[in-house]
Amino acid sequence: MLTTMIRNLSSMDVAIDLGTSKTAVFIKGEGLVYEEPSVISFRDNGYRKTILAIGHEAFKIKGKEPVGVATVRPLQGGVIDQLEATKLMLREIARRTRIGRFLKKPRVLIGAPFSISDVERRAVMDAVSVFDSSSVAIVEEPLAAAIGADIDISESVANMVVDIGSGITEAVVISLGGIVHSESIRVGGDAITDSLVSYFRNHCNLIVGERTVEGLKPRLCDVFGQAEDILIVKGIDVNSYLPQTRKVRSCEVREAILGPVSAIIRTIRLMLENTPPILSGDLIDRGIILTGGSALLQNLGGLIEHSFGVPVRIAKDSAGATLRGTSCMLDAINVIHG
Template identity: 40%
Template sequence: MFGRGSSDMGIDLGTCNTLIYIRGKGIVINEPSVVAVERGTKKVMAVGVDAKRMLFKTPGNIIAIRPLQDGVIADLESTEKMIRYFISKVMPRYRFIKPRMVIGVPSCITEVERRAVEESAYKAGAREVTVIEESLAAAIGANIPIFEPAGHMVCDIGGGTTEISVISLGGMVVTSAIRLGGDKFDDAIVRHVRSIHNLIIGNGVSERLKIEIGNAFPEKEIEKVEIKGTDAITGLPRRLEIDSVEVREALKDPITKIVDEIKATLGKTPPELAADIVEWGIVMTGGGSLLKGLPKLIQKETGVPVILADEPLNCVALGAGKYFEYAKGFDNSRSIYDSLNG
């Protein structure tokens, strides 16, 4: 019954968004990782898109929270409720048949945090849970030939973390992860606008700036956007026009840290695999990789070609969902690795 009726489910449990892939159906959920609960009773009022609309705008009796911070579970109970809600939304007729789940997580999380992910998935109704590193899932989702005896580098920039890995023979030879991603981009813009213009803006406004005129590499055309916020001195509402040059300056610090981490990972890569990376390039995945000019900047700073994956936002969920199809390849690659190392 399980073989015929259950669904293999790949989950990208992201800090900003949760994506769910079901074999044969594709991406069925792509919603914000936000839960709105009633204060005191903890009764769930809304999840996903509806809950995000309530973020920072709720009355006193309702709390809108993001249960994941920096790529890991900060609120286990809310995470479980969120996953359970999304599963019931996409599999209402199969609620009595438990699915197998593969969940992508950052490699920098602790064993305790890893167990928290597994526990929340089991409590949400999973029959079997497999947890894999995000960069490995992203590589599968980006259709990288990971079982070849050649080096492939993946840089996955999510909402809470950035993970850079060199993959060969189905395993990660070198990996590095930092708790810095798209959220830190937003925070950097908020700090800059307050510091330079004495204007207080929310993360929703900074996210809009990042998406509309955010950039990592100088461009000929300077774009401008009008924003609204609260004057830090008078406390009154105020408008401000800001341009793409200023937003690039605001993003300079977090972007530099990501570029430095990529350089450090390349420095740890064995020469034979480094040669492959120079030939095949660095594959960029995750929402943060969509920042305008970022691939161009990384290519300039490293001297290595940089390729943006076809579906950067979906790669981790796609790869997690296809994991069971690749399972035999992982077993074979481990056998080869073991024989090569005695």
């Protein structure tokens, strides 16, 4: 028992999902220890930034900051946009989750989009350096998501995974444990949110906050349904700046989000068109697996199935598939780190 205790205290393996909308941390042997929005609020004194809040706390005060305080989302389009802010956020996460309390430095696996550039990959490695880890390895998010969706990626058959996140959509074909072909676009749930904010402002004369829109999306954004549901939307009138409500039809919203949804459909079409013919039969049999938080848009799977005639299924807990897959890969961390 004492030997086991010493061994557990001497090492720590950590899986991180550093996403545009949320950051999640999994510690082997402890489970999920952190999962909050990728948002940080800080005071900038010109020579030093002081953290005021991260995660849910920072998201709540976004847009209400006093002079000298900034609240930012340091990741955009699935990649790091503000490196210093990302490091500040990760350093605070490390403090809260007590990473580094063990005798040995932690080993870290972190997910990143398959399509990122070398510069963007180096930024990820630089950001994770705040954990003072003994080793860091980047795993491709679509592969991790496939594992998290309970797909055996080692098989010699093709599996198509479409990972629809907040900032990026990646469509990949996986066979024999690797990615055979991929297509990606820096469009995801954030683009849909922005389209809705613009629609409410330009067509309803209503200023609606990001948090309100995120809450409306699951009920209002039926991308393929024929029902004409009516929802009450609360916001600020553009002209009077007084609180107002508007009635919004779901069919009108479908038109508003047509741009980003069409971009996602085009990316999947490119993926199917460029898949090697020898693997196409597998895709017809196995279908397309959707992962990512934005895969939960109402009837998105039905729209994709109707567009291409290929069966579609949404992974269980699609929003958590990437972290779940990355945490599963901790069991093979010695192989990954070489």
